[in-house]
Amino acid sequence: MEKKLAVVALGGNALLRGYQIGTIKEQEKNAEDTLRNLMFLLKGGYDLIISHGNGPQVGNILMRNDAGEQVYNIAQMPLDVCVADSQGGIGYMLERVLRNLLNQYKIDREIVTLVTIVEVDIEDEAFKNPRKRVGKIYTKKEADKLTADKGWMFKEEIKEKLSGWRRVVPSPVPKRVLNSHVIESMARQGTIVIAVGGGGVPVYFDKHGNLQSAEAVIDKDSASSVLASKIGADEFYVLTDVPFVYLNYKKENQETKEFLNYSDTKKYLEQRMFGEGSMAPKIKSCLNFIEKGGSMAVITEATKLDNKNYGTKITKEYTK
Amino acid sequence: MEKKLAVVALGGNALLRGYQIGTIKEQEKNAEDTLRNLMFLLKGGYDLIISHGNGPQVGNILMRNDAGEQVYNIAQMPLDVCVADSQGGIGYMLERVLRNLLNQYKIDREIVTLVTIVEVDIEDEAFKNPRKRVGKIYTKKEADKLTADKGWMFKEEIKEKLSGWRRVVPSPVPKRVLNSHVIESMARQGTIVIAVGGGGVPVYFDKHGNLQSAEAVIDKDSASSVLASKIGADEFYVLTDVPFVYLNYKKENQETKEFLNYSDTKKYLEQRMFGEGSMAPKIKSCLNFIEKGGSMAVITEATKLDNKNYGTKITKEYTK
Numbered sequence: 001m002e003k004k005l006a007v008v009a010l011g012g013n014a015l016l017r018g019y020q021i022g023t024i025k026e027q028e029k030n031a032e033d034t035l036r037n038l039m040f041l042l043k044g045g046y047d048l049i050i051s052h053g054n055g056p057q058v059g060n061i062l063m064r065n066d067a068g069e070q071v072y073n074i075a076q077m078p079l080d081v082c083v084a085d086s087q088g089g090i091g092y093m094l095e096r097v098l099r100n101l102l103n104q105y106k107i108d109r110e111i112v113t114l115v116t117i118v119e120v121d122i123e124d125e126a127f128k129n130p131r132k133r134v135g136k137i138y139t140k141k142e143a144d145k146l147t148a149d150k151g152w153m154f155k156e157e158i159k160e161k162l163s164g165w166r167r168v169v170p171s172p173v174p175k176r177v178l179n180s181h182v183i184e185s186m187a188r189q190g191t192i193v194i195a196v197g198g199g200g201v202p203v204y205f206d207k208h209g210n211l212q213s214a215e216a217v218i219d220k221d222s223a224s225s226v227l228a229s230k231i232g233a234d235e236f237y238v239l240t241d242v243p244f245v246y247l248n249y250k251k252e253n254q255e256t257k258e259f260l261n262y263s264d265t266k267k268y269l270e271q272r273m274f275g276e277g278s279m280a281p282k283i284k285s286c287l288n289f290i291e292k293g294g295s296m297a298v299i300t301e302a303t304k305l306d307n308k309n310y311g312t313k314i315t316k317e318y319t320k
Numbered sequence: 321m322e323k324k325l326a327v328v329a330l331g332g333n334a335l336l337r338g339y340q341i342g343t344i345k346e347q348e349k350n351a352e353d354t355l356r357n358l359m360f361l362l363k364g365g366y367d368l369i370i371s372h373g374n375g376p377q378v379g380n381i382l383m384r385n386d387a388g389e390q391v392y393n394i395a396q397m398p399l400d401v402c403v404a405d406s407q408g409g410i411g412y413m414l415e416r417v418l419r420n421l422l423n424q425y426k427i428d429r430e431i432v433t434l435v436t437i438v439e440v441d442i443e444d445e446a447f448k449n450p451r452k453r454v455g456k457i458y459t460k461k462e463a464d465k466l467t468a469d470k471g472w473m474f475k476e477e478i479k480e481k482l483s484g485w486r487r488v489v490p491s492p493v494p495k496r497v498l499n500s501h502v503i504e505s506m507a508r509q510g511t512i513v514i515a516v517g518g519g520g521v522p523v524y525f526d527k528h529g530n531l532q533s534a535e536a537v538i539d540k541d542s543a544s545s546v547l548a549s550k551i552g553a554d555e556f557y558v559l560t561d562v563p564f565v566y567l568n569y570k571k572e573n574q575e576t577k578e579f580l581n582y583s584d585t586k587k588y589l590e591q592r593m594f595g596e597g598s599m600a601p602k603i604k605s606c607l608n609f610i611e612k613g614g615s616m617a618v619i620t621e622a623t624k625l626d627n628k629n630y631g632t633k634i635t636k637e638y639t640k
Contacts, residue, residue, distance in 0.1 A: 064381075
């Protein structure tokens with residue numbers, strides 16, 4: 001029998017917690033706590049692909065670009081290059097931490113980290129209505145100047161301590177993970193592949209068939225789901241900051257769901273019973289995966305993956 | 321007959337020229353001009369691995385880190401993460417430009433970009449005597465504070481306009497390119513592999529067998545040569561900013577060398593007839609490659625690779 005193939009998407013929380021300032025030591029410790037959870041998959045003989053978010057990291061890279069121009073007049077890099085930078089830095093850190101865990105658990109597997117490009121559709125509605133907030137908070141005057149100079153779009157951001165204007169970029173639907181064939185081939189040979197970091201670097205094909213960079217970001221769960229379906233993965237894990245999926249989260253009638261089937265989940269989603277900006281997109285990614293033939297999607301807390309008492313298991317039909 | 325395998329190392333000049341400020345448009349144009357040169361290898365049916373330098377880019381990333389801390393109090397990333405960031409950004413840019421060239425030349429090949437870790441020896445003499453200058457120029461006072469706070473080492477830098485103190489880091493000899501087996505396997509299947517960016521992210525194994533990051537940088541020609549030898553590449557190309565290797569470069573008795581054999585080259589090297597900080601390390605990398613069984617090493621200008629009238633060809637014995 002062919003070995004099972006799992007795609008595990010690490011959330012931002014798996015690398016950087018909200019209350020932390022983001023030193024490399026903090027990120028390494030979080031990565032280790034999270035990746036240690038994956039050992040049971042490897043011990044179970046799974047082939048494994050790991051993807052990861054990059055929200056806090058690419059936010060920092062964008063702000064360093066801004067600061068670098070201010071202080072040293074260094075040319076800023078566009079968003080696609082910043083996303084690619086973050087794939088390099090985070091991917092390397094994950095690979096090194098994972099290599100040490102494999103050494104500790106005496107598991108003999110190769111690990112490679114791929115810089116991953118993901119195709120989007122330039123006609124995607126998201127390009128007409130950018131919504132994803134990235135980078136620093138600007139004053140109205142600064143924001144107006146950047147709109148004039150670079151065509152950036154802004155939305156007002158109201159926070160406790162700091163309010164102002166924040167750049168918004170499109171978050172289009174991922175169509176295709178480039179190199180999915182290579183990723184699949186390596187993973188099926190037993191190599192652990194770290195890929196699709198930050199949802200991938202977004203590009204589109206122009207009418208001449210040339211790849212152009214898109215000033216956008218892609219949801220990493222969505223891109224990971226596209227990859228998982230394309231390569232026929234068996235299981236899809238979404239690691240986040242809650243141990244279960246809840247209906248009516250944080251409301252009086254909150255209900256924990258440990259098992260969900262496809263049709264009920266779809267119904268709850270349509271009834272908007274999952275958090276719109278947070279849990280709903282994860283649920284959608286899981287449903288897409290099940291719809292295209294995946295056998296199980298799991299949403300759980302980053303450090304609770306190997307504890308079977310936690311985690312919401314989504315399958316086509318109820319298994320329990 | 322097995323197809324020939326070439327490793328091409330792109331110099332800093334192939335991506336960013338000294339007189340340019342380093343916008344992404346400039347870097348893309350330079351990358352295109354350089355990569356267009358490689359089409360003849362692909363048309364000739366070669367398997368291909370591309371490595372690249374990262375000097376100007378990682379310098380900018382280090383300065384952005386410094387500026388980001390000054391302006392926004394964002395935690396700085398250590399040198400290894402900055403090198404990995406640069407592998408992501410540069411690798412992505414090269415991959416995208418190369419994909420468009422393949423489209424233009426109607427060549428059907430996959431391209432993958434790997435984040436690459438390279439093992440060094442923590443007992444390497446370089447760690448006792450750091451010499452490679454990186455990042456911004458500091459005042460004496462700033463440098464002293466950084467030495468006290470972070471243990472950084474500095475050397476005085478005297479330039480025309482701006483003088484001061486510059487951080488120096490070790491540049492140890494690369495021992496092993498991690499994942500060389502995977503790189504070889506993909507390349508031998510016809511996939512173009514972009515790897516060993518910036519010479520690789522330097523790490524060492526501690527006494528427990530764990531990978532620790534080294535605050536160092538690795539010479540990219542040297543690391544590329546180690547890879548090329550390990551995987552039995554046939555040809556090794558070093559792309560730089562001069563079309564030939566010269567004896568006594570820029571001196572009265574300068575002599576152009578289009579063909580060199582192993583023993584003469586070794587003799588010239590021992591006689592210090594190549595520029596110590598510039599051409600000599602490239603020559604050493606080529607000699608190591610030939611010594612370990614490579615059939616030809618070529619040093620030439622970034623945009624003249626496909627012009628057989630240029631380039632110094634180093635072989636074991638003279639062929640002409």
